Amino acid sequence: MAQASHHHEIEPPGELVVPKWIYTTGIALIIVGLVAFAAGLFSNPERAWRGYVIGFWFAFSLGLSGPFFVATQYLSRAGWSVSIRRIPESFGAFLYPAVILGIIGLLGIDYLFGWLNPDVFDPNSDVFDPIVLEKELVLHRTGIWLATLASTIVLAGLHFFMRKNSLAQDEDGDPQRTITNTWLSAGFVIAFVLGVSFMSWYWLMTYDPHWYSTMLSVYAFAGLFQTGLAVMAILLIYMLRHDTLGEAAGMQHLHDVGKLVFAFTVFNAYIAFSQFLLLWYAQIPETIKYYADRTAEGWGLFLLILPFVKFIIPFLLLLPQDSKKNKRNVLLYMCVLLIAAQLFELWIWVMPYWYGMGGLMAPMVPIFELPIALGFVGLFVVVVAKALSSAPLVPLKDPYLNESIPHSHDHLIYPNGKPGDSDS
Numbered sequence: 001m002a003q004a005s006h007h008h009e010i011e012p013p014g015e016l017v018v019p020k021w022i023y024t025t026g027i028a029l030i031i032v033g034l035v036a037f038a039a040g041l042f043s044n045p046e047r048a049w050r051g052y053v054i055g056f057w058f059a060f061s062l063g064l065s066g067p068f069f070v071a072t073q074y075l076s077r078a079g080w081s082v083s084i085r086r087i088p089e090s091f092g093a094f095l096y097p098a099v100i101l102g103i104i105g106l107l108g109i110d111y112l113f114g115w116l117n118p119d120v121f122d123p124n125s126d127v128f129d130p131i132v133l134e135k136e137l138v139l140h141r142t143g144i145w146l147a148t149l150a151s152t153i154v155l156a157g158l159h160f161f162m163r164k165n166s167l168a169q170d171e172d173g174d175p176q177r178t179i180t181n182t183w184l185s186a187g188f189v190i191a192f193v194l195g196v197s198f199m200s201w202y203w204l205m206t207y208d209p210h211w212y213s214t215m216l217s218v219y220a221f222a223g224l225f226q227t228g229l230a231v232m233a234i235l236l237i238y239m240l241r242h243d244t245l246g247e248a249a250g251m252q253h254l255h256d257v258g259k260l261v262f263a264f265t266v267f268n269a270y271i272a273f274s275q276f277l278l279l280w281y282a283q284i285p286e287t288i289k290y291y292a293d294r295t296a297e298g299w300g301l302f303l304l305i306l307p308f309v310k311f312i313i314p315f316l317l318l319l320p321q322d323s324k325k326n327k328r329n330v331l332l333y334m335c336v337l338l339i340a341a342q343l344f345e346l347w348i349w350v351m352p353y354w355y356g357m358g359g360l361m362a363p364m365v366p367i368f369e370l371p372i373a374l375g376f377v378g379l380f381v382v383v384v385a386k387a388l389s390s391a392p393l394v395p396l397k398d399p400y401l402n403e404s405i406p407h408s409h410d411h412l413i414y415p416n417g418k419p420g421d422s423d424s
Contacts (some may be wrong), residue, residue, distance in 0.1 A: 013246040013394040016239070018385045026382035033375010049108035050098040053203055054106050054346045055376030060098050060152075060225075061220075061342075062380055066091025066158045068192050071185035076180070079403025080256060082238020083248035083394050086211055087235050089166060092159035093387035094380050099152040101178040101376075105203075106145055108343045115139045115209050132209050140301030158188040166395060173397035197249055200362060207353030211289040222268040227342040229261045232336035237332055239248065239393070248394040248405060251325060258331045260322030265318065265338070269311035293352045297362040302348055309341040314416035 028330050033055065040048025066088030073081050109115055115132045120124035123133075132139060162184045169177040200220035207210060212220070236254055280288040294303045314334045317323055322331040347369060352360055395401065 014244045026378040029378025035373035047368045049111045051372035055373035059376040059380045062225035071188045074182045074185040079400040083404040090387035095156035102148045102152045108247030138341040147198040222271045226264040230338040233257045253327045262318045
């Protein structure tokens, strides 16, 4: 195993001082979200809870994306990312409040899922639904509670031990902790696959139990990881501009992360189109309903906008190598676009279904949904900022750190300057 002593005389990382306006903005968004949610509960609880789902899934996805990235690096024994590992590692801090937020979300499931009405399963009832009856093995209250609680608790617990080992290694430099985290990473990836699958089925697909997709869980993962990489790139740009990582990270790291953002932009489009192709090559009528609903009652325009903001625009602008190195701030702007596009897509996923209320509702101005979702964004910002500032920014005693340090020598690898330079 490579040893940290192999690298020598580099500028040490600095201390991250989070500006007060970051916390102030985050807390303000939380307050706005709470007020909007409370107002929605009194005036339109169905929309309030749908806004809650949009915000919860968005922030929960970001919380999962970081530890998942870290787990893949441990499992592949990747060294290039060691010096920037604390950025995605900090995302996992949101998994702890996500357990409580998931429980709160479960309190509103009667407003979200019409199949929780017992009469739907009664052949003698006016609202009897034979399709729902065929799915009664999974469409029940116990299933969604179990999937939500098990997923959030197990994933938060595994991240807790991975993070604990990572920070402890900063003190004792024990390489055995890397091996331990590799095993924990294997468990995390398994729990991640199962958790994202079951939770996406319940929280994103079952608003209309007449529709299903065999691609949805992969589609949910694609958006989850694409958005997480975008947030990771933004934070890395910020840290490089403020020189908080010293010589432990540099242009090559940003370029690598930029390439991942670009790659998963393509992957997300591929999965989205694969789900769309189910309409033809699988000949399954149930898959058509998703697109039939989203081309009716005014939803078609929003569905057409989606591929432009999630694929076509970022693909074309990130295609040049310089863009992935954030020349002219292209990577920064595209990451902001992808983050906003993910919220937009979740709105399209969640809002068209109003099961049991007389049909599909036309799009409405998201006066409840958007501020509620922004409340979750504010909480994520506060939690991650606290996690980043409470631990060393670079794991200096990680045995693979020496494989990451050479990537920071910008003048040897990329002579075009660091992101944010005036001539870039």
